[in-house]
Amino acid sequence: MERFMEQALEQARNAEQLKEVPVGCVFVYRGDIIANGCNRVNETKNATRHVEFICIDQVLEYATKQGLNYKDVFREVSVVVTVEPCIMCAAALINLNVKEVIYGCRNDRFGGCTVVDVPGLLKTKIPIRGGVRADEAMELLKEFYKGENPSAPVPKTKERR
Amino acid sequence: MERFMEQALEQARNAEQLKEVPVGCVFVYRGDIIANGCNRVNETKNATRHVEFICIDQVLEYATKQGLNYKDVFREVSVVVTVEPCIMCAAALINLNVKEVIYGCRNDRFGGCTVVDVPGLLKTKIPIRGGVRADEAMELLKEFYKGENPSAPVPKTKERR
Numbered sequence: 001m002e003r004f005m006e007q008a009l010e011q012a013r014n015a016e017q018l019k020e021v022p023v024g025c026v027f028v029y030r031g032d033i034i035a036n037g038c039n040r041v042n043e044t045k046n047a048t049r050h051v052e053f054i055c056i057d058q059v060l061e062y063a064t065k066q067g068l069n070y071k072d073v074f075r076e077v078s079v080v081v082t083v084e085p086c087i088m089c090a091a092a093l094i095n096l097n098v099k100e101v102i103y104g105c106r107n108d109r110f111g112g113c114t115v116v117d118v119p120g121l122l123k124t125k126i127p128i129r130g131g132v133r134a135d136e137a138m139e140l141l142k143e144f145y146k147g148e149n150p151s152a153p154v155p156k157t158k159e160r161r
Numbered sequence: 162m163e164r165f166m167e168q169a170l171e172q173a174r175n176a177e178q179l180k181e182v183p184v185g186c187v188f189v190y191r192g193d194i195i196a197n198g199c200n201r202v203n204e205t206k207n208a209t210r211h212v213e214f215i216c217i218d219q220v221l222e223y224a225t226k227q228g229l230n231y232k233d234v235f236r237e238v239s240v241v242v243t244v245e246p247c248i249m250c251a252a253a254l255i256n257l258n259v260k261e262v263i264y265g266c267r268n269d270r271f272g273g274c275t276v277v278d279v280p281g282l283l284k285t286k287i288p289i290r291g292g293v294r295a296d297e298a299m300e301l302l303k304e305f306y307k308g309e310n311p312s313a314p315v316p317k318t319k320e321r322r
Contacts, residue, residue, distance in 0.1 A: 045231050046221055047256045053209070060207055070206050087279060088256065091249035091271075095208040110252075110283065118248060121277055 001102050004028050004080040005133050008104070011038045011051070012082045012140050018043065022140040025051040025081040027059055029073060034062045052081065052089040056096065074098050082137035084111040084130055090118040093126075100127040104137030162263050165189050165241040166294050169265070172199045172212070173243045173301050179204065183301040186212040186242040188220055190234060195223045213242065213250040217257065235259050243298035245272040245291055251279040254287075261288040265298030 004026050011024025015038030027035035035058035040049040059077065063070040074096040079085075082104040085093060090112025093101060101113075112118040113128050165187050172185025176199030188196035196219035201210040220238065224231035235257040240246075243265040246254060251273025254262060262274075273279040274289050 044221075045224075046217075048214070048217060048253045056207070056209060060205075063206075086252065087277075087282070088249050088252035091247065091252070092209045095249065116248075116277060116279075116282055118277075121248070122271065 001028075001078065001080055001132060004033070004078070005082070005102070005104065007033060007036065008080050008082050009133065009136055009140075011036055012137065014038050015051075016140060016144055022144050023051050023081065023083045025055050025079065027055045028078040028080060029059075029062075029076055034073075034077075035059050048088065050086065050089050052079070052085055052093060055079075056092065071097070078102065080132075082133075083107050083141065084113055086110040087112040087116050087118060090116075091122070094119060094122045094124050097124075098126060100129070102132055103128075103130045104132055105134040105141070106130060162189075162239065162241055162293060165194070165239070166243070166263070166265065168194060168197065169241050169243050170294065170297055170301075172197055173298065175199050176212075177301060177305055183305050184212050184242065184244045186216050186240065188216045189239040189241060190220075190223075190237055195234075195238075196220050209249065211247065211250050213240070213246055213254060216240075217253065232258070239263065241293075243294075244268050244302065245274055247271040248273040248277050248279060251277075252283070255280060255283050255285050258285075259287060261290070263293055264289075264291045265293055266295040266302070267291060 007026045008024040012022040016022040020039040020042050024038045026033045035055035037051050037054040039051050040054055041047055060070055063073045077098045079093055079098050079101045084103045084107040087110055106114055119128055168187045169185040173183040177183040181200040181203050185199045187194045196216035198212050198215040200212050201215055202208055220234060221231055224234045238259045240254055240259050240262045245264045245268040248271055267275055280289055
């Protein structure tokens with residue numbers, strides 16, 4: 001999954017240019033990336049447009065175009081995301097019954113796997129693994145928030161994630 | 162809020178006709194309903210299309226049409242929903258900083274206010290009140306699930322909510 005995380009990090013770097021919180025993600029299905037993106041909260045003026053929701057919509061479109069049942073597709077999707085999904089996104093991914101979730105750095109305030117154990121609460125057995133290239137993912141966040149507020153080296157303000 | 166809950170219950174009754182899990186909702190802004198609906202999970206084939214997300218999108222459209230900042234609008238929105246929001250939806254509503262949430266019956270499996278205290282975890286002060294016409298809301302759920310599985314009088318299967 002290392003190379004897919006590189007793709008997710010690339011998406012996070014794009015986010016930074018777009019002045020979005022730098023979180024990137026790819027959804028992998030049978031070895032191929034079928035969805036990718038970064039947060040779109042500022043662009044869409046919609047605080048729920050975290051990257052996971054952007055990618056979920058792309059998968060639904062993909063399934064329709066390919067004439068596949070979206071539930072079958074999600075069951076084989078590996079979610080590779082640079083930052084631990086927030087509570088909302090963790091619940092959404094578990095609702096969709098994805099194959100696995102691989103994330104980079106932790107989300108210390110709103111993390112849906114560590115701060116709140118959403119998978120445990122929803123009694124899912126979906127494998128979840130964090131810490132993949134975590135330092136690079138965290139560095140992007142720190143840089144982003146530092147630009148906003150020099151006295152805040154870690155993300156504590158702005159959009160909740 | 163009693164009369165708005167009646168409107169939400171009416172939406173839930175519509176859901177049942179559409180073979181969606183009967184959960185209805187209205188969003189109230191300055192005394193007017195600016196968004197309403199029911200779950201659209203089956204119709205859209207998207208497990209994240211809970212009624213709260215349907216209404217969120219309507220508010221965004223409303224704000225754009227009225228030339229208002231969506232954040233200002235959400236700050237004055239009372240969410241009136243027949244069933245306690247799930248974890249995903251509770252997190253979304255808190256992200257959007259709505260004025261208050263009023264719900265009918267509890268969601269004993271995935272409730273984002275009782276099973277998991279999402280508002281507490283996100284350190285919000287948004288007032289949340291449950292139990293408004295709870296029996297009627299629960300009755301609709303029971304009827305729906307009974308139709309699917311006569312041996313399951315309470316909602317324990319199908320879509321997670």
